[in-house]
Amino acid sequence: MTTPDTALFAEFTAPSYAEWRAEAERSLKGVDFERRLIRKTYEGLMIKPLYVQEDVATLPHLDSLPGVAPFLRAATATGYLVQVWQIAQELPYPTASAFNQAIRSDLERGQTAVVLLPDLATRLGLDPDQAEVGMVGAGGTSLATANDLAQALAGVDLSRTPVYIEAGLVAVPLAALLLSALRESGTPLHALRGSLASDPLGSLATAGSLPVALPQLYAELAALTGWAHDNAPQLATLNVDASIYHNSGGHAVQELAFAMATAVDYLREMQAHQLHIDTVAPRLHFSFAVGANFFMEIAKLRAARLLWSRIVAAFGGSTASQQIHLHARTALWNVTRTDPYVNMLRSTTEAFAAALGGCESLTVAPFDTVFGLPDEFSRRTARNMQLVLQNECYLPQVIDPAGGSWYLECLTDELARAAWGLFQDVEKQGGMLAALQAGLPQAQVAATAAERAKSLASRKDVLVGTNMYANAKEKPHASHLPDYAAVQQERAGQVAAQRTAAPTAPLASADLLASGAPQGATIGTLTQALRGNTEASSVSIPPLHLHRLAEPFEQLREAAYAHAEQHGQPPLVFLATMGPVAQHKPRAEFARGFFEVGGFAVQDGGILETPEAAVQAALASAAPIVVICSTDDTYPELVPPITQQLKAAQPEVQVVLAGYPQDQIAAHQAAGVDAFIHLRANVYETLTNLQQTIGVRA
Known part of the structure; x- marks a missing residue:
């Protein structure tokens, strides 16, 4: 049967998976197909870039119907049509x-x-x-x-x-x-x-x-x-x-x-x-x-x-x-x-x-x-x-x-x-x-x-607003928890006024369920009557650690908020933006986003033409952290004089390099660079170390 859709595409031949794979490998220009396009999940499952009908041909559940065992497609034959969630x-x-x-x-x-x-x-x-x-x-x-x-x-x-x-x-x-x-x-x-x-x-x-x-x-x-x-x-x-x-x-x-x-x-x-x-x-x-x-x-x-x-x-x-x-x-x-x-x-x-x-x-x-x-x-x-x-x-x-x-x-x-x-x-x-x-x-x-x-x-995974794309203008949010002491005082008085003496004889579950709670009974008296002097469980295990993924990064931000409360402003980072805008902007923007994740205030240096100008501006800012932002090609001539002059004038200043030129790392470290920020950096570890070094957190 010919439909408007089939007629429209009749002149095209549907490619096979092998043809698609060959074209994909050509596009990768020698990069391994599995390494680039197949993703491994935390579950250990391998996610392919493309699935075809042959992938499901042998699945045992594929022909199952809604409302029919094994109920994979829906618990009932009508799904949500009759009873929505x-x-x-x-x-x-x-x-x-x-x-x-x-x-x-x-x-x-x-x-x-x-x-x-x-x-x-x-x-x-x-x-x-x-x-x-x-x-x-x-x-x-x-x-x-x-x-x-x-x-x-x-x-x-x-x-x-x-x-x-x-x-x-x-x-x-x-x-x-x-x-x-x-x-x-x-x-x-x-x-x-x-x-x-x-x-x-x-x-x-x-x-x-x-x-x-x-x-x-x-x-x-x-x-x-x-x-x-x-x-x-x-x-x-x-x-x-x-x-x-x-x-x-x-x-x-x-x-x-x-x-x-x-x-x-x-x-x-x-x-x-x-x-x-x-x-x-x-x-x-x-x-x-x-x-x-x-x-x-x-x-x-x-x-x-x-x-x-x-x-x-x-x-x-x-x-x-x-x-x-x-x-x-x-x-x-x-x-x-x-x-x-x-x-x-x-x-x-x-x-x-x-x-x-x-x-x-x-x-x-x-x-x-x-x-x-x-x-x-x-x-x-x-x-x-x-x-x-x-x-x-x-x-x-x-x-x-x-x-x-x-x-x-x-x-x-x-x-x-x-x-x-x-x-x-x-x-x-x-x-x-x-x-x-x-x-x-x-x-x-x-x-x-x-x-x-x-x-x-390392920002392989992203929580927007937390480890990436932080809102630099965000203020601390207040908690709205109950006044637990007041709640307990109020409830203790109410329950004590209603509670009668606990049952003198032990109660069985069946009796409680048959008759309901006696007049004046409470959750405490019923539990005691049901269990009497039953001992606590002897089972003791290491508990699960219920927590939120964002908590470590939130602690960075909270430390910065506390610093701002005490000193009048968040911990400051100065960007030594060297040369024309096109030369420093990509790494300056990266550095700004990197440090704002930790609650730092970031001051842009503008266009700084010489190491001496950068040092003068950095010292004038009184920032405890200075980030040099430029290109790998210019770093060999910029980093040593900036770092050495900064350290001579302010030995405790932390000098950070935006980028990670592998063949220059040893030389820059020898010149006094304290840290490197780049796409593969451990953001949390780097920011934590810097906060500790400048006294923002213990």
């Missing part, structure tokens, strides 16, 4: 009243799911007056009583709006409080959707130890899971938070493998408590962080569905149980304090990738999340990002938009295979708990994080 924004306000005010406002403005994050004290089962200062209100809302939960969720129709509660280590006590709150509101349990879930191994991996033994936690979660199956069938009780590996610097293979290994540990533990795979698997949710590597993140979510289907099938689960429940959250790993509005752009591509990857719910972090509590503006922009993707980009109109892309299909397959291999390594260790005790995940993630940090330091 849920807009599940986090609102980490410290009190139930503040949370309720925010959630009711945001639900009226497009949010479609409630995410309720208990604070640290609640997640550990401590009442506010039992917790340390800084724990109450930290990371979420203080939820010590049924009244707190009722107040937090007041005015929210939970029969129509899903609610996701991160239960920490107190899923059963928190469930009992929720039950009591729901009875007051009249919400039927069978209509409750979402999760009230725990991730014990995730808590262990991030904290290094647990205040309660794992067997006790698993027994409680088994009771909760069985209860949910019978009474609240749409409520998940187990969560696997893979974001902890991403936000510690791990790559996609590690996230997938460790997430699946954690989930398998949970399946086995629940089976040991006589729960069937078809009871457990539908009540286990996965949470993945979605980062900056756009196509890798899409492939990661697709691969997760493939892997989970295979695992549940191996456990004997039904086809329906093989459907994964995927929540995605824009990553914290690449969020920056410097130039924070760039975080909006990062979140846009991450949210887009999450939607293309087929998440069921999505949290977009507000651009100011690193400063503490979001304000109304940052909440609105984060929420509207998802609304734009749903309503203006028409993403829900296409089922699995990534499907059929030769590149993405290959990447999904390679990623799944690599993750399966690492998952099997964890299984050989004896499972995820044993692997954590042996330090395998922590060591692998730390190695990847170190590799990423090295790439950032």
Whole structure:
């Protein structure tokens, strides 16, 4: 059949891959094809410059359909056409009243799911007056009583709006409080959707130890899971938070493998408590962080569905149980304090990738999340990002938009295979708990994080506004954290007034779930009654190092801000711009950008014709760092006199050369040059050393 398009190109012969490759190699003029055009990722995967149909010819999943096992293309046959992903924004306000005010406002403005994050004290089962200062209100809302939960969720129709509660280590006590709150509101349990879930191994991996033994936690979660199956069938009780590996610097293979290994540990533990795979698997949710590597993140979510289907099938689960429940959250790993509005752009591509990857719910972090509590503006922009993707980009109109892309299909397959291999390594260790005790995940993630940090330091990887393209006019941004002492004082008084004596007899999980929390019970009294004198877990491991990639560069900037506060101006760099503009401008601009990354003020010397003029101008500036900017050809006659005269007049001055003429390095060092800045330089190390040398940081 001839179409207008085929007729238009009929005179052209479609080239073969071999012909394209030959032409590409000719264009490279002798440069190795693999070295120049094939890219190795942090995952160890090799990304080709071109993918063709032959690359996907043998992929086993290529003919799968949406809504059909292994569910790679979508969990349902209709994708987002019938049920679009849920807009599940986090609102980490410290009190139930503040949370309720925010959630009711945001639900009226497009949010479609409630995410309720208990604070640290609640997640550990401590009442506010039992917790340390800084724990109450930290990371979420203080939820010590049924009244707190009722107040937090007041005015929210939970029969129509899903609610996701991160239960920490107190899923059963928190469930009992929720039950009591729901009875007051009249919400039927069978209509409750979402999760009230725990991730014990995730808590262990991030904290290094647990205040309660794992067997006790698993027994409680088994009771909760069985209860949910019978009474609240749409409520998940187990969560696997893979974001902890991403936000510690791990790559996609590690996230997938460790997430699946954690989930398998949970399946086995629940089976040991006589729960069937078809009871457990539908009540286990996965949470993945979605980062900056756009196509890798899409492939990661697709691969997760493939892997989970295979695992549940191996456990004997039904086809329906093989459907994964995927929540995605824009990553914290690449969020920056410097130039924070760039975080909006990062979140846009991450949210887009999450939607293309087929998440069921999505949290977009507000651009100011690193400063503490979001304000109304940052909440609105984060929420509207998802609304734009749903309503203006028409993403829900296409089922699995990534499907059929030769590149993405290959990447999904390679990623799944690599993750399966690492998952099997964890299984050989004896499972995820044993692997954590042996330090395998922590060591692998730390190695990847170190590799990423090295790439950032040398600007092989770029964080816009942080290690490149810094905003020289940027001022320090204030944090907006709660007054934790005031929050604790207020909450301690409120809870103490409501709390009655703790139950004298130990309570069983089943009893709590059957009757709900007694009048006057609190998260602290229920946890104590449930666990009695149960000892803390004897398991102790090296914890993951949760951090952000930008932190070292942010510390450079903060040191410069502190210097400016103390001395009235940032540390100063003088550019000795030698000769005509065309001679010095390229390296002067490079030097300016290089030093502005570290918070330095940069003074341009103008057109300096002679070494003597450069020295005079540099000394007049009183800058502790002088950068000579010119060309390699002129450096032999310029560098020695400038450097020697500067050092004679001001011995402590640091002389830096813009460029790295390899055959001149020894001579310039002998003349007194202290450092070289160039495209391959370790920017972080160079700036750190210079700050320390001139007394900006210890």
